[in-house]
Amino acid sequence: xxxxxxxxxxxxxxxxxxxxxxxxxxxxxxxxxxxxxxxxxxxxxxxxxxxxxxxxxxxxxxxxxxxxxxxxxxxxxxxxxxxxxxxxxxxxxxxxxxxxxxxxxxxxxxxxxxxxxxxxxxxxxxxxxxxxxxxxxxxxxxxxxxxxxxxxxxxxxxxxxxxxxxxxxxxxxxxxxxxxxxxxxxxxxxxxxxxxxxxxxxxxxxxxxxxxxxxxxxxxxxxxxxxxxxxxxxxxxxxxxxxxxxxxxxxxxxxxxxxxxxxxxxxxxxxxxxxxxxxxxxxxxxxxxxxxxxxxxxxxxxxxxxxxxxxxxxxxxxxxxxxxxxxxxxxxxxxxxxxxxxxxxxxxxxxxxxxxxxxxxxxxxxxxxxxxx
Numbered sequence: 169x170x171x172x173x174x175x176x177x178x179x180x181x182x183x184x185x186x187x188x189x190x191x192x193x194x195x196x197x198x199x200x201x202x203x204x205x206x207x208x209x210x211x212x213x214x215x216x217x218x219x220x221x222x223x224x225x226x227x228x229x230x231x232x233x234x235x236x237x238x239x240x241x242x243x244x245x246x247x248x249x250x251x252x253x254x255x256x257x258x259x260x261x262x263x264x265x266x267x268x269x270x271x272x273x274x275x276x277x278x279x280x281x282x283x284x285x286x287x288x289x290x291x292x293x294x295x296x297x298x299x300x301x302x303x304x305x306x307x308x309x310x311x312x313x314x315x316x317x318x319x320x321x322x323x324x325x326x327x328x329x330x331x332x333x334x335x336x337x338x339x340x341x342x343x344x345x346x347x348x349x350x351x352x353x354x355x356x357x358x359x360x361x362x363x364x365x366x367x368x369x370x371x372x373x374x375x376x377x378x379x380x381x382x383x384x385x386x387x388x389x390x391x392x393x394x395x396x397x398x399x400x401x402x403x404x405x406x407x408x409x410x411x412x413x414x415x416x417x418x419x420x421x422x423x424x425x426x427x428x429x430x431x432x433x434x435x436x437x438x439x440x441x442x443x444x445x446x447x448x449x450x451x452x453x454x455x456x457x458x459x460x461x462x463x464x465x466x467x468x469x470x471x472x473x474x475x476x477x478x479x480x481x482x483x484x485x486x487x488x489x490x491x492x493x494x495x496x497x498x499x500x501x502x503x504x505x506x507x508x509x510x511x512x513x514x515x516x517x518x519x520x521x522x523x524x525x526x527x528x529x530x531x532x533x534x535x536x537x538x539x540x541x
Contacts, residue, residue, distance in 0.1 A: 208264050215268035227268045228316065230346045230445070231454035233261060234537035238456070241540075254541055255289075262292020271295040274309045275319040276302070280400030280420035286348040286443040287319040289541055301397070303332045307340050310446055317345065318446045324352070325440045326379045329490050333444065334504050337462060337533055338495060344460050344534035346445035348541070354380050354399075354434045357414045357426035359407045364429050367391055371402035372415035380415055383433045388413075445536070450511075454537040457510040458487065461520075464494060464502045464529040472503070478522040479507060482515045510535040 218225035240257050241250040248256075265271065273291055276283040277299020287297050298315060300306050306318040321330045354376055358367065367388060370377075374395040377384070384393065391413075396402050402414035403424045413429065414420070421428060451457075465471040479486050485508040494500035509516040511532065524530050 211264035234454040237540045262294040266294035272315040274315040280423040290348045342446045345447040347539045348443040349539045352439045356430040361410045366411045367413045369412045382435045453510040459535040460533040463527040474526045478519040482519040
């Protein structure tokens with residue numbers, strides 16, 4: 169039932185109507201602020217209870233946050249879209265978590281990369297995010313305890329797997345604690361010294377150049393394409409150079425105040441990149457999880473069939489299988505496998521018991537919530 173206090177007074181959209189609506193918005197803002205403050209107080213109480221139980225308490229619970237966001241999206245009445253509503257709650261949870269203990273997160277930098285965008289999407293703006301120049305350095309910082317978590321790219325829907333990330337897991341004891349899937353939109357960016365008809369060189373990361381290959385062939389076939397360490401580095405270069413452009417995303421465009429000559433130039437409109445959250449602890453089930461492992465097989469006929477057959481028989485949905493050269497002997501390979509389900513699921517345990525019997529070595533990389541946002 170509508171509150172008469174806020175009902176419009178005139179049918180012609182007069183100032184009285186606007187004033188009444190503004191009063192209603194002010195009242196709603198006050199109530200929202202009170203509820204957020206109450207939630208923050210509750211989060212602070214949770215922190216005190218956890219610390220009383222253990223000085224080494226884990227404050228960030230990926231499975232709990234995934235459950236909250238999924239519930240918010242299921243209950244959302246509109247008119248805001250589900251993802252927009254979940255993003256608002258993501259920031260509320262991020263701010264409340266910072267009251268308990270601010271998260272320190274390392275990501276593949278520099279500033280302005282898609283990996284930074286993924287880190288903010290997953291942890292919110294209240295996390296303390298630090299850029300690092302290489303994937304293996306992100307792994308080292310998390311292993312050393314200098315940061316709580318790391319964010320690294322693992323696969324792109326157009327260009328495939330990021331080998332450096334897979335290889336880093338082969339020498340690491342870290343666990344996968346979560347994932348982020350980010351829609352990737354590339355823009356052609358220039359500084360104030362460059363005109364559209366004068367672009368003779370285009371900088372970007374090699375993967376981004378590959379993801380925009382057809383568009384570049386059609387629009388800038390004679391421009392030199394130069395691969396650099398990141399899209400953000402490409403944007404930094406063209407900020408002060410003449411007759412150059414960069415392929416990068418929204419964050420880099422804002423960071424370096426560049427003009428967009430063309431937007432969304434990626435060849436595949438559904439272009440997306442998956443990022444992994446790496447940490448030092450296991451994650452309990454969230455209800456919709458993914459598990460990753462790496463397995464080494466003996467070099468014999470039918471080895472791959474022996475590895476994947478238990479998953480098929482136990483009706484486990486395998487979502488990715490990648491092969492990488494082993495570091496223990498020429499022409500030996502290891503297999504990286506992703507599948508739906510959690511290590512605590514009975515069917516998963518049964519399948520993995522058989523895999524352990526058939527493989528020469530199996531290392532579980534972790535079970536974690538599937539990406540919500």
